[in-house]
Amino acid sequence: MTSKPAPQAAGGGRAGMRKELPEHFKAYKHVWVFVELERGAVHPVSWELMGEGRKLADKLGVQLAAIVLGGPGEAVRMAVSEAFAYGADLAYVAASPVLDGYRNESYTRCMTELVDTYKPEILLLGATTLGRDLAGSVATTLLTGLTADSTGLEVDADGSLAATRPTFGGSLLCTIYTLNFRPQMATVRPRVFSLPERQEGRGGPVIEHNFSLLEDDIVTKILQFIPDRESSKSNLAYADVVVAGGLGLGSAENYQHVRELANVLGAEWGGSRPLVQRGWIPADRQIGQTGKTIRPKLYIAAGISGAIQHRVGVEGADLILAINTDKNAPIFDFAHLGIVTDAVRLLPALAKAFRQRISPSTHTRMAM
Amino acid sequence: MHIVVCIKQVPDSAQIRVHPVTNTIMRQGVPTIINPYDLFALEAALKLRDLHGGKITVLTMGPPMAEESLRRALSFGADRAVLLTDRIFAGSDTLATSYALSEAIRKIGESFGPVDIVFTGKQTIDGDTAQVGPGIAKRLDLHQLTYVAAVQELDLKAGSIAVERRAEGGVQVLSTKLPCLITMLEGTNEIRRGSIEVALNAARAEIVTWSAAAAGIGNTAKCGLKGSPTVVKRVFAPKPRSEKAFQIDLSGLGPDAIAESAMAEIFKRLPSLEKELTQTLQG
Ligand SMILES: Cc1cc2nc3c(=O)[nH]c(=O)nc-3n(C[C@H](O)[C@H](O)[C@H](O)COP(=O)(O)OP(=O)(O)OC[C@H]3O[C@@H](n4cnc5c(N)ncnc54)[C@H](O)[C@@H]3O)c2cc1C
Numbered sequence: 001m002t003s004k005p006a007p008q009a010a011g012g013g014r015a016g017m018r019k020e021l022p023e024h025f026k027a028y029k030h031v032w033v034f035v036e037l038e039r040g041a042v043h044p045v046s047w048e049l050m051g052e053g054r055k056l057a058d059k060l061g062v063q064l065a066a067i068v069l070g071g072p073g074e075a076v077r078m079a080v081s082e083a084f085a086y087g088a089d090l091a092y093v094a095a096s097p098v099l100d101g102y103r104n105e106s107y108t109r110c111m112t113e114l115v116d117t118y119k120p121e122i123l124l125l126g127a128t129t130l131g132r133d134l135a136g137s138v139a140t141t142l143l144t145g146l147t148a149d150s151t152g153l154e155v156d157a158d159g160s161l162a163a164t165r166p167t168f169g170g171s172l173l174c175t176i177y178t179l180n181f182r183p184q185m186a187t188v189r190p191r192v193f194s195l196p197e198r199q200e201g202r203g204g205p206v207i208e209h210n211f212s213l214l215e216d217d218i219v220t221k222i223l224q225f226i227p228d229r230e231s232s233k234s235n236l237a238y239a240d241v242v243v244a245g246g247l248g249l250g251s252a253e254n255y256q257h258v259r260e261l262a263n264v265l266g267a268e269w270g271g272s273r274p275l276v277q278r279g280w281i282p283a284d285r286q287i288g289q290t291g292k293t294i295r296p297k298l299y300i301a302a303g304i305s306g307a308i309q310h311r312v313g314v315e316g317a318d319l320i321l322a323i324n325t326d327k328n329a330p331i332f333d334f335a336h337l338g339i340v341t342d343a344v345r346l347l348p349a350l351a352k353a354f355r356q357r358i359s360p361s362t363h364t365r366m367a368m
Numbered sequence: 369m370h371i372v373v374c375i376k377q378v379p380d381s382a383q384i385r386v387h388p389v390t391n392t393i394m395r396q397g398v399p400t401i402i403n404p405y406d407l408f409a410l411e412a413a414l415k416l417r418d419l420h421g422g423k424i425t426v427l428t429m430g431p432p433m434a435e436e437s438l439r440r441a442l443s444f445g446a447d448r449a450v451l452l453t454d455r456i457f458a459g460s461d462t463l464a465t466s467y468a469l470s471e472a473i474r475k476i477g478e479s480f481g482p483v484d485i486v487f488t489g490k491q492t493i494d495g496d497t498a499q500v501g502p503g504i505a506k507r508l509d510l511h512q513l514t515y516v517a518a519v520q521e522l523d524l525k526a527g528s529i530a531v532e533r534r535a536e537g538g539v540q541v542l543s544t545k546l547p548c549l550i551t552m553l554e555g556t557n558e559i560r561r562g563s564i565e566v567a568l569n570a571a572r573a574e575i576v577t578w579s580a581a582a583a584g585i586g587n588t589a590k591c592g593l594k595g596s597p598t599v600v601k602r603v604f605a606p607k608p609r610s611e612k613a614f615q616i617d618l619s620g621l622g623p624d625a626i627a628e629s630a631m632a633e634i635f636k637r638l639p640s641l642e643k644e645l646t647q648t649l650q651g
Binding site for chain 2: 039043101102103104105108128133137139140141145146162173174175176177178179180181220221222224226227228240241265289290298308311312318319321322327331332333337338339340345346348352353354358
């Protein structure tokens with residue numbers, strides 16, 4: 001399905017102005033993925049990007065490099081070997097005390113040094129709080145283009161990166177190019193792409209970058225890091241089963257049926273944005289364009305109409321079951337299974353059915 | 369103390385419709401609002417002024433009608449409003465936008481006194497990039513504090529600030545020096561209602577209106593379409609799924625029976641799920 005470009009679209013008229021890439025940018029080659037390492041762990045979005053970066057690099061016939069920054073110690077080395085397992089051909093590494101714990105100043109400096117030295121044509125980062133903080137600074141320093149929150153990455157026949165993202169509040173998608181500048185930068189949200197298969201035993205060259213910035217040169221200091229309480233953490237983005245509710249549930253009390261079913265299924269719970277706005281659920285439980293993107297095996301949506309902003313966050317689910325009293329609700333356009341009924345009555349019945357089927361012995365424990 | 373708060377007038381995207389045939393956005397008649405994320409930035413600035421005194425300048429780049437949003441910001445209590453408006457800004461991407469805004473902030477500093485803190489919202493609801501704040505910080509060499517949930521301490525004498533910043537998996541407490549740029553996290557405060565007097569003044573206030581030239585922007589090649597390295601090539605509606613949802617038959621059934629057939633249908637389509645669920649729950 002092709003459609004005419006909207007006349008309002010920024011840059012719509014410039015497509016024909018495409019010029020040849022300036023000579024000094026022609027040296028820019030290879031695809032880079034920034035590996036987000038914090039407090040000893042790599043954010044899974046980095047491996048999701050590695051999978052996608054692999055495809056781009058193969059299409060372009062170039063190499064895929066992992067960029068790993070961090071403090072001195074084991075964590076960086078472990079992240080590098082993981083990067084190879086997830087598809088990297090080589091790794092650029094900078095280990096320095098000033099890179100222990102993310103700070104904009106030190107990371108921006110180090111990334112721009114690396115780009116200026118080794119010249120990638122494509123640079124991908126996760127659209128996490130860290131990745132978005134870093135990408136904006138790096139792109140501005142390099143004066144190149146950056147497409148934020150991309151949902152699709154392709155290379156064109158001429159080898160340029162085509163990044164697709166939602167626009168105008170998510171009701172439309174647009175495809176964005178970076179003309180005449182390198183590297184072409186894009187960020188991608190967690191869970192937009194699936195995790196690639198690990199391949200054990202892969203390896204490759206590791207290029208150590210000597211990063212000379214000293215602590216005294218950095219103005220911003222990390223005074224403290226307060227980890228989120230384990231109990232308050234939601235693992236929505238990475239859950240196998242998610243149960244969510246919408247305004248159709250009618251009240252915060254009725255929302256409890258969502259939690260009960262989630263509990264029975266060992267699932268995560270969430271909801272549409274209006275529930276956050278009404279204070280029925282915390283903000284980190286919001287699913288959709290301005291909340292979490294999820295890719296569960298099973299997604300159960302109760303009393304949710306299926307607005308486009310919600311849809312873009314859940315379309316990666318393998319199986320979507322929608323419960324809605326309105327048979328014309330838009331959610332039935334993208335759900336796989338539909339039940340036209342009152343969710344407030346059906347949710348407890350579902351909880352009962354699943355409880356009996358999958359955990360008959362833990363009946364009382366799960367019924368809390 | 370002098371704070372600049374950057375705001376953007378955006379279409380209320382809850383009310384945007386897409387033309388079913390041409391796939392173009394129907395913006396006519398869609399009301400505009402201040403980007404909701406920016407209100408958290410404005411309120412955070414107002415709170416700092418409550419504690420430390422000083423002045424707040426709100427700044428927007430946009431068409432002449434963006435004046436409306438500035439007046440609204442004044443009615444919440446901002447002291448001064450600057451509208452940066454010029455046709456050469458049309459079609460700006462994030463890089464070009466951060467250039468224009470940073471030049472305007474420079475000029476605000478020259479005209480109305482040095483700027484200690486620049487506030488922006490976390491992102492806008494129409495662009496959603498969260499990149500303009502970091503872009504301004506970089507161009508003006510301001511210390512960058514994004515996703516800030518709270519300002520813990522501001523010491524104007526020492527020129528230092530400490531904030532709580534939302535990071536992945538926790539909160540970073542950061543200290544840095546002024547001048548700095550803060551992008552404020554949503555849900556961290558609630559915008560106040562200005563008094564009647566403030567609202568009346570806002571209606572009469574003079575909006576400082578600058579063209580590119582008036583803002584001292586010499587290099588127009590860095591503005592608008594010309595200054596934007598990215599280009600939008602195609603705008604299109606998401607592809608509908610080819611088939612509609614399979615409806616579970618309900619005829620004459622009560623909730624328990626419907627639940628049973630829903631469960632059966634789920635396990636039929638996801639055969640491995642039943643085993644996994646049983647394992648995780650009993651393991
Ligand atoms: C910039 C922007 C970003 C946004 N981001 C998000 C986002 O990230 N996530 C998100 O979810 N939304 C987002 N929204 C809001 C979105 O546009 C919708 O308004 C929202 O998703 C609707 O929530 P809802 O489906 O719960 O409520 P409604 O649209 O009010 O739908 C309620 C549904 O419940 C059904 N119903 C009523 N009674 C029952 C019953 N007893 N049993 C079963 N069904 C019943 C109704 O038929 C209806 O379909 C965003 C909006 C904007 C403008």
